Amino acid sequence: MNAPQATPAVPADTAGAPRILSYAEAVREAMAIALESDPAVVLMGEDIGVYGGAFQVTLDLVDRFGPERVMDTPISELGGAGVAVGAALTGLKPIFEFQFSDFAALAMEQIVNQAAKLRYMLGGEASVPVVFRMPAGSGTGAAAQHSQSLEAWFGHVPGLKVVQPSTPEDAKGLLLAALADPDPVVIFEHKLLYKMKGEVPEGHYTTPIGKAAVRREGSDLTIVASSIMVHRALEAAEKLAADGIESEIVDLRSVRPIDHETILASVRKTGRLMVVHEGVKSYGVGAEISAMVSESDAFDFLDAPILRLGGAESPVPYNPDLERAAVPQADTIEAAARRLARGEV
Known part of the structure; x- marks a missing residue:
């Protein structure tokens, strides 16, 4: 086995500067730290x-x-994921990468039937600490x-x-948190985010699974978004602010479990809610969040119906103009x- 390569020294003229990595580099660094x-x-x-x-x-x-x-x-x-689940049952901590998240349909x-259920079916006597990395999304x-x-x-x-990191910092922190979890974790990494750059802390740290992040404070409406939609919502929020409409942007980060409290607190504050995700609108994450808010005391704070934006009721088109039109x-x-x-509305 080859020895790990040494980390290059930081040049003197960059000492103290923010540490910038791409999303892909942050994921790679997390795996290297874990290895x-x-x-x-194992990968x-x-x-x-x-x-x-x-x-x-x-x-x-x-x-x-x-x-x-x-x-x-x-x-x-099917075979590769099965080997990863079996390895996890015998004490390893596998990270299994699908080339495309779509291919998980084959596994x-x-x-779903093995990794997700074995701990329950064995009365808690065994766990399945496997991480599935899934490149996802259109564009x-x-x-x-x-x-x-x-x-x-x-x-x-x-x-x-199930988690969806939207930043390089969270891509690293959520992967390291997933490796520390005794249960299977599915990480959806949007393909368009791999080249996006941002500040990433050095060394080992974790981003809590099940905790959303407020990316922008606002008072007029709440936009709950995930993955690449966080960045599109932030772009929209800047244009809205120019006209005096202040949007609060909540980065979901975790699809299961969902951070109910952060979302409900924001809705109580703004009185309006929009949920944005790239997955098809019907039966999507936005429907779950909408129902959760409707069933809570935050419903009494709403001044307008909840609005959902999601992908079109169609397979993702190949044509670039149609592909763009198919998602928010x-x-x-x-x-x-x-x-x-x-x-x-």
């Missing part, structure tokens, strides 16, 4: 070794830690079978935790928020 600190951690997936993964996230990890820790699996999602037996022209947002599928299943964009979020703020 260095815990011999039970599994198709082409994650020499090739570096479909989106180059694992890149040099096989050179640093060797093929015994960074393992290429055959082109069989639903292992994720790359990958068409209907490679562009879906399936977080609501997995959020429906007791026994799974900053301009559609802005227009919907204006209607909500003006009482036009």
Whole structure:
């Protein structure tokens, strides 16, 4: 097994400057920290070794830690996920990467019927500490079978935790938190975010699973968003603010469990709620949040109906213009928020 590479020294002229990494680099760093600190951690997936993964996230990890820790699996999602679940049952902490989240449909037996249920079925005598990494979302022209947002599928299943990091900092912190969790965690990483850069703390830290983040304070309406929609909502919020409409942006971060209290506190404050996600609108995460608010005391604070924005009732198109039209964009979020703020919904 190859020894880990030393971390390069920070040049003197950059000392004290914010530490900037891309989303992909932050995920890679989290995996490297885990591999260095815990011999039970292993990486599994198709082409994650020499090739570096479909989106180059694992890149040099096989050179640093060797093929015994960074393992290429055959082109069989069912088989690879099954090996990861079995490894977790025997004491390892596997991170299994799907090339595209869509391909997890081939491994639903292992994720939903095995990983999610075995702790319950064995009376708590065993746990399944496996992490499934899933590149997700549209915007790359990958068409209907490679562009879906399936977080609501997995959020429906007791026994799974489901997270959607929207920033490089959270991409690292949520992955490290997932590795510390005794239960299976599904991480949806939006493909368009891999090149996004942001501040990332050094060393080991965790971002709590099940805790939302208020990315922008506001008083006129609450926008709950997830993954890339957080950034589109923030872009829309700046344009709304120019016209005196102040939006509070809540980054969901965790689909299961959902941070009810942060959302309810924001709704009580603003009196209006819009939920935005890329997954198809029907039966989506927005429906769950809307129902949760409607069933709480926060319902009495609402001054307008709850508004949901989601993906179109269609497979994701290949045509770039249609692909863009099929999911919420900053301009559609802005227009919907204006209607909500003006009482036009």
